[in-house]
Amino acid sequence: MRLIFTGCNLSTFNLINGIKIAIKNSFLYNNYKQVLHIINELTPTVQELKQQLDLSDVDFEQWNIEEFQYLEALAAEPEYDPEKIAYVEALQSLAKAEAEYGSITSVQFLSYAPADFTQNSGLRKGPQATTRAREAERHAAHNKLALEMNAVLDLECRLNLTTRWTPHDPEYQEALKYLNNQWFIHVVQHL
Numbered sequence: 001m002r003l004i005f006t007g008c009n010l011s012t013f014n015l016i017n018g019i020k021i022a023i024k025n026s027f028l029y030n031n032y033k034q035v036l037h038i039i040n041e042l043t044p045t046v047q048e049l050k051q052q053l054d055l056s057d058v059d060f061e062q063w064n065i066e067e068f069q070y071l072e073a074l075a076a077e078p079e080y081d082p083e084k085i086a087y088v089e090a091l092q093s094l095a096k097a098e099a100e101y102g103s104i105t106s107v108q109f110l111s112y113a114p115a116d117f118t119q120n121s122g123l124r125k126g127p128q129a130t131t132r133a134r135e136a137e138r139h140a141a142h143n144k145l146a147l148e149m150n151a152v153l154d155l156e157c158r159l160n161l162t163t164r165w166t167p168h169d170p171e172y173q174e175a176l177k178y179l180n181n182q183w184f185i186h187v188v189q190h191l
Helices: 010-052 057-075 082-105 125-158 170-189
Strands: none
């Protein structure tokens, strides 16, 4: 009795598995041949370099140990206070909000010509809409600035800070370095 699986019989699965094993074996065999070729080609060069630089096999073993320790240190995420990271992020957001608010409020005067006014209702609809849009934009930027200021003040209280960090402070730079490193690791992991 033969087993039939959705149009394929058992011998088809055996054939597919055999092909997979053959491909894996071929891959391993080709890699083995490549390694032997590299060893045969580079051994004289390495021996010559060892003599010129006065190196021994112990030096190569030590380098392997040092590389392994370095990679282990990279893999272990250093401990860092998450509130300090949040504080630096809040300071960056505050600086951005201050810049946006400053750019919006730097326009101090709106100028209108007599043609912009109507006889009965004052300012015509076009300039009136522009004024409202600018006021709404200024109001939104002000609200964002206030929100960012509150976030920074809250974190300063939690961290017991008496003076605000600046980009030149060592604590700020240390937290920013950690933050950038974490961002880099995150990006690399998603590649």
